[in-house]
Amino acid sequence: MNEKVKKGSYAPLWILLALSALPYLAGTLYYKYRDELPQTRTSNYGTLVQPAREIKDVQLQLSDGSDKAFAEYQKKWLMLYILDDNCDEDCLKNIYYMRQVRKAMAQERFRINRLLILDSAMTDKNQLEKIKESYPGMDIATVSAETKQHFYSTIQQGSGSIFKKIMLVDPFGNYMMEYSQLPDPEKVLKDIKRLLSISRIG
Helix, strand or coil: CCHHHHHHCCCHHHHHHHHHHHHHHHHHHHHHHHHHHCCCCCCCCCEEEECCCEECCCCCEEEEEEEEHHHCCCCCEEEEEECCCCCHHHHHHHHHHHHHHHHHHHHHHEEEEEEECCCCCCCCCCHHHHCCCCCCCCEEEECCHHHHHHHHHHHHHCCCCCCHHHHHHHHCCCEECCCCCCCCHHHHHHHHHHHHHCCCCC
């Protein structure tokens, strides 16, 4: 009788050990077989960059002549737009959308920065000055010659162009989402609202 009680008394211990090992086992199996799992559809409007690309060791020169490391944009979300020429009608619409989406975030807008990167110096200086006046708070910069190739290769997504589309960088410095060259700003806003609501960072 005592032996039966003694053996039975170990049951809670074995159950506890099994429950403790379960998360580790599940994590190991997921890591090992994750590529074979069915992919679930996401509800975001933008295209997820998979895997996200960490942007690091990139140096910028702002339009006021000062230098800034790309890493200084970390800890906030960043809406990024890269321009390879003068700003045409679509470009003007996109940087307008960036401003309006940020403004529509109300108090949450302080968690978002905007950056316009020029691939080279704009030939239309008057247009550049108008953009500066119309979009205060948006940094305008060029990438240093030493880090440009590294920067472009980091953000290259498949065979698509890196120019003239809104890109989203998370507060860890990861390029993680991009939009078509002329997106629906209301849907972009919906994406960003969702991201900021579930994010504890930025």
